[in-house]
Amino acid sequence: MFYTPRVTGYVKDDLSQEEIERQRDLYGPLTQAVRELVDATIRTTVDDDEIRQAQADVEEIVARLRTSQLDGPYGVRFGGEGRGRPWGNTVVGVRNAAAPPLVIHHDDEGNAWSDFHLGAAYEGPPNLVHGGVSSMILDQMLGEAAGAGGKPGMTGTLTLRYRKGTPLGDLRAESWIDRSEGIKTWAKGHIIGPDGVTVEAEGVFILPKWAREAIATQDPTRPTPKYFE
């Protein structure tokens, strides 16, 4: 989302694109290592002493990282140009080890798509993606489609239809704008597994009043917001 000082958590730090890329190269690999640790913590069968030692070692790393930290969540940060950085986001955040993370592609017509992998951390029924994870991913995907078409908004309603189990592994999600009227945009999407569509979604995305006011008053040289972060 575009920067607006009226909503807490949208922070303008004016970082250069070069500095943003440097940070991405620094934090991305740490986050990936923690993601692997989440997976290994679920799946490990090492003996009890090794588990206790791992716990102590992780606690020690946490203490070091917490010697200097943000007071709250990451929020969305804005550099000198372009898109915000929702790096704590639970679906796409490059600093969030609980995020798969999805890398989502868009076009200007309101289409979005992503190829991604879900491992042991996303399990519901055995070997299957948790139904709630599918809904979480589709919420993000539909919101991104709305934004890609120039109609960003926050989720108003979301309906999921579960056609069959979604196996853990390599998956694809696709979303698109169905129609829009004023501040409301209807988007649709689905998740595709090895045997076709597993879950379908439809949602209404609504641009809130504060955002409409912010858009009306923002610097006209800034790019149109592409999605609602």
Add this chain to the structure above:
Amino acid sequence: MFYTPRVTGYVKDDLSQEEIERQRDLYGPLTQAVRELVDATIRTTVDDDEIRQAQADVEEIVARLRTSQLDGPYGVRFGGEGRGRPWGNTVVGVRNAAAPPLVIHHDDEGNAWSDFHLGAAYEGPPNLVHGGVSSMILDQMLGEAAGAGGKPGMTGTLTLRYRKGTPLGDLRAESWIDRSEGIKTWAKGHIIGPDGVTVEAEGVFILPKWAREAIATQDPTRPTPKYFE
């Protein structure tokens, strides 16, 4: 869910209740440490060398944990008595650091409730819970209500209505059975923040054919399954 050898990932290990509690006391604290690490990785502002050192140290722990591990996800494991252990589950799993985790209470009338905390790892819009996280939690909550009322099932459809933003922090979720007909159960629920209900959900849960067959043939001395894991 009850144990059935016909579906991969439901594993009967016949652990005693004492051994299960011992494992919970062993893995719970490691998982909590990793959960703290996920949060610290999002929020830390230590210098670059500290980040690189943390990455190396985490990678070393992962390598140790991976010297012996399950081939795939955790699945649901069954001891000698009672409930399964969905310890890798992305919402409630005691070994899953990506899970808040929710501790969900039930009664026999199909009501479920949970008080839980969502921190920086669950952010969507700044300072707010990701809409997809709310849908994920409500999917689990509605499924647990259906199971609590003796009507377990897999999610067929799920509809979310977002009334207002859900702030990160201490939250409550409640769910209940609305009605049921044959293999279909309609459940409802909501998330409550400091200013009241933020998201409402309604879903249909359906007992799949393989589960109906498994129930019909299972050991009649086993307890009725309380929810579909």
